[in-house]
Amino acid sequence: MNTGTAVGPRHVVVTRCESGDGPLSSELRHLGLPVLLWPAVAVEMAEKAPLEAALGRLEGFDWIVFASRHAVAAVTRIRSPAPPPGVKVAAVGQATAQVLRQRGWPVDLLPGEANAAALVEAFASQKIAGAHILFPASSRALPTIATGLTQLGAVVEQVEAYRTESSTALDVESCRSWIARGGIGAVTFASPSAVDELEHALGKDDFDRLLRTATAVAIGPTTAKALADRGHTPALAESATLQGLAHTAHRLLQTRQDLADGEH
Numbered sequence: 001m002n003t004g005t006a007v008g009p010r011h012v013v014v015t016r017c018e019s020g021d022g023p024l025s026s027e028l029r030h031l032g033l034p035v036l037l038w039p040a041v042a043v044e045m046a047e048k049a050p051l052e053a054a055l056g057r058l059e060g061f062d063w064i065v066f067a068s069r070h071a072v073a074a075v076t077r078i079r080s081p082a083p084p085p086g087v088k089v090a091a092v093g094q095a096t097a098q099v100l101r102q103r104g105w106p107v108d109l110l111p112g113e114a115n116a117a118a119l120v121e122a123f124a125s126q127k128i129a130g131a132h133i134l135f136p137a138s139s140r141a142l143p144t145i146a147t148g149l150t151q152l153g154a155v156v157e158q159v160e161a162y163r164t165e166s167s168t169a170l171d172v173e174s175c176r177s178w179i180a181r182g183g184i185g186a187v188t189f190a191s192p193s194a195v196d197e198l199e200h201a202l203g204k205d206d207f208d209r210l211l212r213t214a215t216a217v218a219i220g221p222t223t224a225k226a227l228a229d230r231g232h233t234p235a236l237a238e239s240a241t242l243q244g245l246a247h248t249a250h251r252l253l254q255t256r257q258d259l260a261d262g263e264h
Contacts, residue, residue: 001083010185012249015040016126017167024188027246033253039176040198042167043070045158046139054134055079056160058087058159062131067092067116067145069099071136074161092119095241096153108257114240120148129153138194172201179206184214186249190242192226199230217249
């Protein structure tokens with residue numbers, strides 16, 4: 001974690017769990033922005049047996065639904081070949097679809113917007129009454145997808161594929177020091193869990209203090225809602241991808257800098 005003084009361009013906080021050369025951090029640095037790594041969440045593999053058992057019966061499903069790249073990683077770690085003929089694949093957004101395609105999996109259904117409600121809406125035209133759907137999900141998965149697909153008449157089997165936990169790598173005292181002296185321009189959130197865990201780690205007072213001066217940037221509507229529920233209005237990424245998150249943070253900070261320069 002960078003603990004230098006707040007001099008020069010305002011820093012962008014990355015709250016997802018990644019190293020200094022991770023995809024979001026690298027994109028931000030490529031855009032010329034200094035980065036602070038505040039890993040609020042940690043992603044861990046769930047117990048393998050239930051997912052292995054479900055994937056062993058994959059031929060019996062009509063669809064497999066992916067709501068995150070972490071679910072893709074968990075599934076393809078166990079089953080690397082593409083699904084058998086007759087099993088269609090749905091992805092919640094472009095970022096998840098991109099990872100699937102990189103691993104040789106087809107994407108048969110992709111909603112126009114990268115969120116769970118849009119995915120359910122996209123399924124509404126697929127005539128899935130009676131269809132068997134496998135949903136490898138996070139330990140903190142919201143009920144939107146499973147409930148929505150069930151209401152459309154599908155038989156949904158939700159299996160825990162990975163666990164989202166609070167991170168032990170977050171240096172809370174360093175975070176509070178940065179908040180106290182300023183210098184943070186934007187805080188990026190790639191999941192509702194990151195919002196939950198950062199507020200929990202910092203405490204509500206410091207979390208609110210941080211977002212009174214730094215702009216929160218959310219990757220999608222679900223993450224934005226987690227911030228709005230806490231009284232903060234975030235900027236929404238121009239696309240629901242890590243690249244979109246980085247470019248939106250850059251645009252916001254550039255606009256702020258231009259306004260500040262215009263006052264002098």
